[in-house]
Amino acid sequence: MMSVLRSGGRIFIILLLNGILENSLLCAEVKEGEILPPTIHKLMKGYNKYLRPFFDNGPVTVAMSLDIASIDTISEINMDYTATIFLRQRWTDERLIFEGNKSLSLDGRLVELLWVPDTFIVDSKKSFLHDITVENRLIRIFPNGTVLYALRITTTVACNMDLTKYPMDKQTCTLQLESWGYNINDVMFCWTRGNESVSGLDTLRLAQYTIEDHYTSASEAIYETGHYPKLIFHFELKRSILYFILETYVPSSLLVVLSWVSFWISQSSVPARICIGVTTVLTMTTLMMGARTSLPNANCFIKAIDVYLGICFSFIFGALIEYAVAHFCTLNHPNSNIVMYAHQMGGFDEEMNGMVTTIAAENNRAKRRKEKAAASLAATAELELGPSSPNSSEPMPEPPEENPNSCLTVLDLLRKVTRKAANCCHVENPHLIDNYSRMTFPLSFIFINLLYWTYYLYL
Known part of the structure; x- marks a missing residue:
């Protein structure tokens, strides 16, 4: 026997130890006589939690209901919401049928001995099961084999929001429940009472939202590994604009x-x-x-x-x-009441005229100096070359004449352009601009x- 165990591997040992622990736990509960009566103890002896109910007779139907305890936060930055819910699941297991007319409420820790659906929350970012003072689980078995399994869960679920009309927007968020491993050939999901399967929304008070509408639906989730049952709870949130x-x-x-x-x-x-x-x-x-x-x-x-x-x-x-x-x-x-500006503009014109006169006088003096210099150079050349020089008969090149009025023309043109630009923005009475604005701005804003x-x- 020991050689078989040594050569057979560790899997058999683990399964054997697991069975021993489960039987010891079950016997301990039966000895106390508080949780499992002898009839249920006899049924559990041949019970295999790794096989779903109706393993050879079609899928097992799991009916669900929700009780929304609170919706704590709704974040536009993270596009999610955090809610605390009571998830209740009901299914029938023919292996747990017993005689009697009363249901049995079992310790939540005995859920490890039963088959339970592998339900999970789609789009959940973070979830946890409350465990104060013990794990918040409830197991109740009815004489006809119906099992009620309830959990208290706090979850943060993603919610895609359209903020185009923020803060006058309405957001529709969902809470989706799916089966992780069992497809539609093994498990079927349904709501216990349709839209009335979700309760607790009437008493909720949210900071920025009011719940306008909610409804439930059932569908199938299609993945590469198969078709899986899905239940969806829709709720519409309207933001308070006050x-x-x-x-x-x-x-x-x-x-x-x-x-x-x-x-x-x-x-x-x-x-x-x-x-x-x-x-x-x-x-x-x-x-x-x-x-x-x-x-x-x-x-x-x-x-x-x-x-x-x-x-x-x-x-x-x-x-x-x-x-x-x-x-x-x-x-x-032109009829401005600002006298200072008029004086400044007049002084500017006089200064410009003075500058023009000064420039013209300087040009005339420079021209006369150049003419005298040219005449003196010609006389010197004649004395040096003499009458026999072949170049004495050629006239000396005259320096180019400069237009003394070129700078004056440019300044006059600049002044004309400036005055035309100012005339384009001319307003008959500039003080009426404020009068028009007193009426135009408020009416346009309204x-x-x-x-x-x-x-x-x-x-």
């Missing part, structure tokens, strides 16, 4: 209104208007950066809140540009808001 209205929409709208205050400030108050414009732009930039901290950094869609913040930023920046345009038109207006909220709330 928080975002108070946190983002109202402050950004007030910043836009604050930028309009500059339209009622005199155009001569340059520091006041520039201070309002720059302050609102910087504050709006900070608000836009803070609104994106709770969202994925890399995404391929523009969210509704990004559109609104972009609209507000455009209006604030437009108010700053409006003052720059109005101030420029005021400076170039109109765009109507389009924005209509599109994202009802379309």
Whole structure:
């Protein structure tokens, strides 16, 4: 016998020890007389947990139900949610039929002696079974052989979200249950009571969401290894927008209104208007950066809140540009009240005329100096060559004449171009720009808001 064990390998020894431990555990439970009655003990003697019920008579049907204890967190950054659920599974095992009219609740640790479905949660990132003070399992056997197996699980499940309409979005998440090793020829999944198989959602209170609808469905998961049963629980989440209205929409709208205050400030108050414009732009930039901290950094869609913040930023920046345009038109207006600027422009013209006169005088003096120098060079050459020189009869080349008015022409052309450019931006009364802006900016902002909220709330 020992030689057979030595040569037969370790598998037989492991199986033998496993059987001895199971029988010892079973006998210990029966001796206590608290969990397994003698009738069940007799049935368990020939029970093989490695074989599913109805092994030779078709698939075994497993009915499931869920009780949602809590949905703790819903993360847009990680695209997932964390929930604590009670998973209940029911199936019939003909090997556990006994006489009587009462069900037996067994210790959860005896699940190691029974066959149980290999159910798992699809798209689960992290899950664990609660074990305080013992493992949260429940085993209940009914006289007709029906087994009730309940678990308390906390799981983090992936949920693909479409944040195009964030924060006015609705997300549909799922909780999918599949069989890991048994295909549809071995195990069939079904919901115990259809849509009523899921309970606990009516009492849930979420921070940013409300559960609008939920329903169940059954399908098959197709893989390379075969077709497997699948149960799907769908639930629709609607985001509560009140928080975002108070946190983002109202402050950004007030910043836009604050930028309009500059339209009622005199155009001569340059520091006041520039201070309002720059302050609102910087504050709006900070608000836009803070609104994106709770969202994925890399995404391929523009969210509704990004559109609104972009609209507000455009209006604030437009108010700053409006003052720059109005101030420029005021400076170039011929009837401007800014006397200082008129004096500066007059002094500039006089300076330009003086520069032109000086340049012309310098050119004339330079021309006269060159003529005198040329005459003196010619006289010297005649004295050196003499009358017999063959080159004495050739005339001396005259220096090229320069146009004394060339610089003056360029400056006049530059002045004309500058005046034409200024005339293109000429406004009859620059002070009316602020008056028009007082009506145009608010009406445009209200109109765009109507389009924005209509599109994202009802379309």
